[in-house]
Amino acid sequence: MGDTGRRSSVPRKEPTPMPRIALYSLIVCLLAVAAAVVSFVQGSWLGVVWVLLAGVTSNMTWYYVKRGRPAGGGGTSVTN
Secondary structure: OOOOOOOOOOOOOOOOOOOHHHHHHHHHHHHHHHHHHHHHHOOOOOHHHHHHHHHHHHHHHHHHHHHHOOOOOOOOOOOO
């Protein structure tokens, strides 16, 4: 009479890969942290600039990772 198989009407959610720009900003963040450590070890105050750059790229990484994930509530807001 009908299909007796149990099928869910909700499609499966596959994990999405990290967006490429998030990966690049993560790499820049790690390099900036390493440069800050080297600068401070050598006694240079230029490390402050590297720390600030690491902070900006860290925020970019979190933003793009969150943006790349499908939202759980159905919305696409980054600021959930």
